[in-house]
């Protein structure tokens with residue numbers, strides 16, 4: 720396996736129409752680290768992931784991804800951002816994860832088909848291959864997306880609320896899968912709202928409320944004092960707020 724990717728943020732500000740959603744963030748997602756991004760609604764968590772994949776450009780500071788090309792990042796957006804109406808079988812959705820290896824519009828042979836079936840089996844979706852994605856429940860759809868991630872075999876994986884609106888058993892199964900990816904040396908970042916799961920399973924945490932509150936080992940970051948501070952900055956994004964005039968460090 721190649722070296723694990725890392726991400727360096729230096730005085731990073733990400734904004735919408737110059738109103739900052741992520742404000743002066745400095746720190747590193749280390750190679751092979753597994754980090755939760757936690758914070759109140761509107762704290763800039765999704766925006767930070769979008770910044771890492773290049774969907775939102777910094778208007779202050781920098782983000783540097785080392786050890787992976789942006790096109791090689793596996794990024795799972797929030798479910799709400801995904802269109803499930805597209806007529807596609809579960810098998811085809813999962814097989815999209817092979818895109819880097821097969822290129823677009825190539826038929827997949829028996830060996831790769833076996834890999835797709837194995838990935839669906841790993842997420843508990845054996846027997847669902849020919850179902851249309853629109854007919855799946857929310858949790859089954861999430862499992863299918865994880866099968867696609869498995870096949871993508873990326874070294875850098877970004878997950879935006881991957882366990883929202885799914886039952887505890889499915890969340891546990893998928894969290895176990897993510898834990899295995901971490902064990903394989905992949906670098907993983909997950910936006911999560913379940914503090915209990917974060918404390919139990921995720922070694923590193925970035926707590927953010929537009930401005931960074933704390934970043935480091937989860938037990939040091941997820942203190943009552945830090946969480947209270949983040950709540951104090953709740954809904955920090957305000958379209959009437961002053962534009963960010965603080966010069967980059």
Ligand SMILES: Nc1ncnc2c1ncn2[C@@H]1O[C@H](COP(=O)(O)OP(=O)(O)OP(=O)(O)O)[C@@H](O)[C@H]1O
Pocket residue numbers: 735740758759760761762763764765766767956957
């Ligand atoms: N496309 C956009 N245009 C304008 N403002 C946006 C856009 N996307 C997000 N914002 C604003 O930026 C701020 C940060 O949003 P973001 O989605 O990053 O928050 P979040 O921490 O992921 O929140 P949640 O927990 O509610 O998903 C919010 O106040 C949001 O309203």
